Amino acid sequence: MRWNLRLVAAQRGIWKASELQRMLAEAGLVISAGKMSGLWSGQPASIKLDDLDVICAVIGCEVGELLLSEPEKVQRPAPAAEPQQAVAGDVVPKRPRGRSLPPP
Numbered sequence: 730m731r732w733n734l735r736l737v738a739a740q741r742g743i744w745k746a747s748e749l750q751r752m753l754a755e756a757g758l759v760i761s762a763g764k765m766s767g768l769w770s771g772q773p774a775s776i777k778l779d780d781l782d783v784i785c786a787v788i789g790c791e792v793g794e795l796l797l798s799e800p801e802k803v804q805r806p807a808p809a810a811e812p813q814q815a816v817a818g819d820v821v822p823k824r825p826r827g828r829s830l831p832p833p
Contacts, residue, residue, distance in 0.1 A: 731797040732772045737790050746770070749787070758783040 743749050746769035750760055758780055760768070767773055768784075785792055 731799055732768075733795050733797050734768055734784070735770065737794050738788055741788055741790070743788065752787050753783060756783050756787050758787075 738744075738749055743752070746765050749769070750762075750765045753760055760780075768776075781792060781795070785795065
């Protein structure tokens with residue numbers, strides 16, 4: 730996911746982090762200067778969904794404008810290898826001694 734707050738805010742005429750911080754505080758979301766800096770200029774490690782709702786309401790945007798999907802960055806798992814057939818001379822593990830088989 731790519732965080733797109735700065736561009737979305739700029740498209741709505743909000744050019745400074747301090748301006749958005751003030752607007753958020755007026756809406757009841759008080760954010761520290763350090764956290765605001767991370768939201769404005771970086772990629773936040775986490776964000777509360779309630780905070781995301783307030784940000785969207787203040788800016789006037791949808792969540793999909795702030796969070797952009799980047800599926801090309803996801804590593805797909807390698808296809809599972811097919812089990813190989815035992816060849817003469819291969820070591821085949823034996824069942825441990827002293828254990829009985831389960832009832833039929």
